[in-house]
Amino acid sequence: MKEVRSTCPYCGVGCGVIIESQGERITGVRGDPEHPANFGRLCSKGSTLHLTASAEVVRQTRLLQPMRRLQRGAAPQPLPWDDALQLAADRFAGTIARHGPDAVGFYVSGQLLTEDYYVFNKLAKGLVGSNNIDTNSRLCMSSAVAGYKLTLGADAPPACYDDVNHAGCLFIAGSNAAWAHPVLFRRIEQAKAANPAMRIVLVDPRRTDTAELADLHLPVQPGTDVMLFNGLLHLMLWEGWTDTSWIATHTTGFEALRATVRDCTPQRVSQVCGVPQDDLLTAARWFATGASGEPQHRAGTLSLYCQGLNQSTSGTDKNAALINLHLACGQIGKPGAGPFSLTGQPNAMGGREVGGLANLLSAHRDLANPQHRAEVAALWGVPSVPDQPGKTAVELFQAAADGEVKALWIACTNPAQSLPDQATVRRALERAEFVVVQEAFATPASCDFADLLLPASTWGEKTGTVTNSERRISRVRAAVPPPGQARHDWRIVVDFARRLEALLPPPPGGRSKTLFPYEDPEAIWNEHRESTRGRDLDITGLSYALLDNPGPQQWPMPQGAPAGKARLYEDGVFPTPDGRARFADVAWRPVAEPRESRYPFSLTTGRLRDQWHGMSRSGTVARLFGHVPEPVVQLHPQDMHRRGLAEGDLVHVTSKRGSIVVPVQASRELGLGQAFMAMHWGGEYLGGSSSTGARLAGVNALTTSAFCPTSKQPELKHAAVKILKAELP
Numbered sequence: 001m002k003e004v005r006s007t008c009p010y011c012g013v014g015c016g017v018i019i020e021s022q023g024e025r026i027t028g029v030r031g032d033p034e035h036p037a038n039f040g041r042l043c044s045k046g047s048t049l050h051l052t053a054s055a056e057v058v059r060q061t062r063l064l065q066p067m068r069r070l071q072r073g074a075a076p077q078p079l080p081w082d083d084a085l086q087l088a089a090d091r092f093a094g095t096i097a098r099h100g101p102d103a104v105g106f107y108v109s110g111q112l113l114t115e116d117y118y119v120f121n122k123l124a125k126g127l128v129g130s131n132n133i134d135t136n137s138r139l140c141m142s143s144a145v146a147g148y149k150l151t152l153g154a155d156a157p158p159a160c161y162d163d164v165n166h167a168g169c170l171f172i173a174g175s176n177a178a179w180a181h182p183v184l185f186r187r188i189e190q191a192k193a194a195n196p197a198m199r200i201v202l203v204d205p206r207r208t209d210t211a212e213l214a215d216l217h218l219p220v221q222p223g224t225d226v227m228l229f230n231g232l233l234h235l236m237l238w239e240g241w242t243d244t245s246w247i248a249t250h251t252t253g254f255e256a257l258r259a260t261v262r263d264c265t266p267q268r269v270s271q272v273c274g275v276p277q278d279d280l281l282t283a284a285r286w287f288a289t290g291a292s293g294e295p296q297h298r299a300g301t302l303s304l305y306c307q308g309l310n311q312s313t314s315g316t317d318k319n320a321a322l323i324n325l326h327l328a329c330g331q332i333g334k335p336g337a338g339p340f341s342l343t344g345q346p347n348a349m350g351g352r353e354v355g356g357l358a359n360l361l362s363a364h365r366d367l368a369n370p371q372h373r374a375e376v377a378a379l380w381g382v383p384s385v386p387d388q389p390g391k392t393a394v395e396l397f398q399a400a401a402d403g404e405v406k407a408l409w410i411a412c413t414n415p416a417q418s419l420p421d422q423a424t425v426r427r428a429l430e431r432a433e434f435v436v437v438q439e440a441f442a443t444p445a446s447c448d449f450a451d452l453l454l455p456a457s458t459w460g461e462k463t464g465t466v467t468n469s470e471r472r473i474s475r476v477r478a479a480v481p482p483p484g485q486a487r488h489d490w491r492i493v494v495d496f497a498r499r500l501e502a503l504l505p506p507p508p509g510g511r512s513k514t515l516f517p518y519e520d521p522e523a524i525w526n527e528h529r530e531s532t533r534g535r536d537l538d539i540t541g542l543s544y545a546l547l548d549n550p551g552p553q554q555w556p557m558p559q560g561a562p563a564g565k566a567r568l569y570e571d572g573v574f575p576t577p578d579g580r581a582r583f584a585d586v587a588w589r590p591v592a593e594p595r596e597s598r599y600p601f602s603l604t605t606g607r608l609r610d611q612w613h614g615m616s617r618s619g620t621v622a623r624l625f626g627h628v629p630e631p632v633v634q635l636h637p638q639d640m641h642r643r644g645l646a647e648g649d650l651v652h653v654t655s656k657r658g659s660i661v662v663p664v665q666a667s668r669e670l671g672l673g674q675a676f677m678a679m680h681w682g683g684e685y686l687g688g689s690s691s692t693g694a695r696l697a698g699v700n701a702l703t704t705s706a707f708c709p710t711s712k713q714p715e716l717k718h719a720a721v722k723i724l725k726a727e728l729p
């Protein structure tokens with residue numbers, strides 16, 4: 001038996017795993033006791049990873065050879081790799097020649113490794129000459145990126161997991177960590193047990209499992225977080241709990257915000273958010289003082305937040321309003337204190353690092369900054385990087401639906417299930433002239449629309465790196481080779497890019513060597529490392545060898561540093577022009593689609609404990625359906641009673657964009673007028689059952705593609721719907 005250390009491919013906690021294998025078979029997995037993210041623990045998903053790699057699952061679920069569809073709707077036919085890559089290069093080169101570089105687009109994934117992400121980004125921005133590359137991470141964390149940059153000056157989560165053990169107050173907002181980040185939640189439970197004086201506040205419209213551990217649950221009305229946070233600041237100012245000397249020394253912009261929150265009185269906030277005034281006062285005191293109760297004996301407050309803040313048309317404002325509270329009380333840059341956004345995906349952070357989004361460039365550089373564009377062009381050896389922002393996730397598919405983007409390359413994600421407003425997404429995939437899907441799994445939905453299917457490797461087979469929520473870079477290592485003809489993602493991109501290079505007009509002065517000389521992932525990572533020199537995420541002191549021993553490290557780790565940095569801004573200096581953090585003057589705005597008489601329910605979406613995204617991988621494990629076997633819509637029992645609905649009745653859930661049929665389930669986690677559906681269903685799937693007996697339309701048939709104007713993250717957390725009993729034939 002062979003053992004290989006690697007990283008879990010599910011969530012952003014980034015747990016270390018030890019993969020056991022025999023020959024070319026993965027036989028087991030267990031937590032890595034030496035990995036600092038989990039110290040040996042795994043959740044239900046991580047501990048069943050080996051079951052997703054059995055010979056039977058591979059045979060049933062994996063793409064094993066390149067395939068081409070001669071016409072839409074026809075069965076795909078196998079073709080050799082060389083022919084597949086040449087076909088892709090010919091079609092992309094032809095589209096670029098006829099319509100320009102912005103007629104093509106790449107849609108990638110936070111599941112990709114940093115090395116994969118890097119070459120995709122260089123392919124689009126360096127070779128094709130278009131910034132039309134975006135990622136499904138846009139759906140989970142782009143508001144966190146924008147919030148950090150707006151207030152702290154850089155996209156760098158300042159805290160670390162160990163801060164949970166030092167905090168006096170944990171302020172959890174828009175996160176069901178008990179289900180979405182289970183191993184981190186175990187750490188929270190242990191910290192609370194070790195320190196009973198610790199106070200946990202949960203801000204969430206639903207009374208989730210996370211609420212069971214909380215000392216105070218604030219069940220806000222969906223979308224009212226900015227009002228809540230501004231109201232807490234109002235109370236902190238009124239009670240004298242802010243840290244005036246810290247504000248004066250380390251920040252700018254406080255007076256404008258002070259004026260804005262003046263009318264966020266407890267009475268108004270209570271009315272808008274649906275939270276009792278006494279609870280507002282308690283939350284404000286605990287946050288400001290780290291639950292010590294006395295500002296002169298201030299302990300640390302750590303806020304943990306996730307999609308409830310991010311997936312919103314006010315996503316950037318919500319992030320900024322929460323960070324404002326940390327700045328107002330000096331709750332940052334010390335053990336147990338700081339804003340700490342949790343990433344959903346295993347490598348959403350890595351994608352941010354390499355600039356794998358339509359508005360970013362390598363190493364946290366900004367596309368809008370001419371100097372940054374010049375630096376990246378010099379690094380890559382290209383004349384320039386295009387200055388126009390590319391299309392973000394929703395925009396990219398809208399542009400394809402409008403006929404503007406004509407060739408799409410989709411890697412390691414399933415937009416025909418996971419993007420909001422599925423009718424538009426599917427129209428985009430039908431209208432696009434050429435769709436490439438680079439995937440490990442034969443996912444229904446997106447694969448159904450592919451003209452060319454390229455089989456990719458996946459967890460247990462890949463080599464490279466990922467970065468978790470606390471900026472910790474870990475190695476991903478292969479235990480077995482990819483099955484069939486599947487190839488590594490970086491290899492597919494490099495081989496395609498070299499072919500495309502030969503077809504595109506060379507830059508002025510010609511091209512003496514390929515932009516893609518890599519023969520292994522380490523060569524790509526080394527180029528990425530060089531791009532970080534002098535930047536806030538400088539990792540020039542790190543190498544694959546050091547990630548092997550002593551092991552995973554948190555950035556930054558510049559040349560000469562003995563180790564990575566656990567927490568940022570301990571010196572009170574921020575990466576802004578004047579070194580000061582900036583208060584963001586933000587005011588509450590309602591959700592994009594408030595409920596109304598014809599659509600009287602607020603539908604929110606979220607994760608289940610035992611499933612992952614579109615279930616390509618977790619859906620292959622029968623036991624993971626033991627927790628929740630099928631999609632349902634949850635309603636408060638009183639709402640069900642009023643509508644004459646009984647447990648298990650089939651109902652039509654209808655928004656302005658679509659309608660689906662699912663069983664209804666009573667849940668006291670919800671408030672009146674609220675509905676909840678899990679995000680995981682939406683295509684055909686391999687396990688579980690469905691009482692609808694038909695191919696399932698997922699919740700994204702209903703969700704809105706309205707997005708935050710700054711972060712462009714769509715409002716997946718709220719849509720107005722009506723719910724009516726389905727008439728059985």
Ligand code: SF4
Nearest residue numbers: 008010011015043046
């Ligand atoms: Fe994997 Fe996340 Fe579970 Fe850890 S907590 S084992 S990273 S799914």
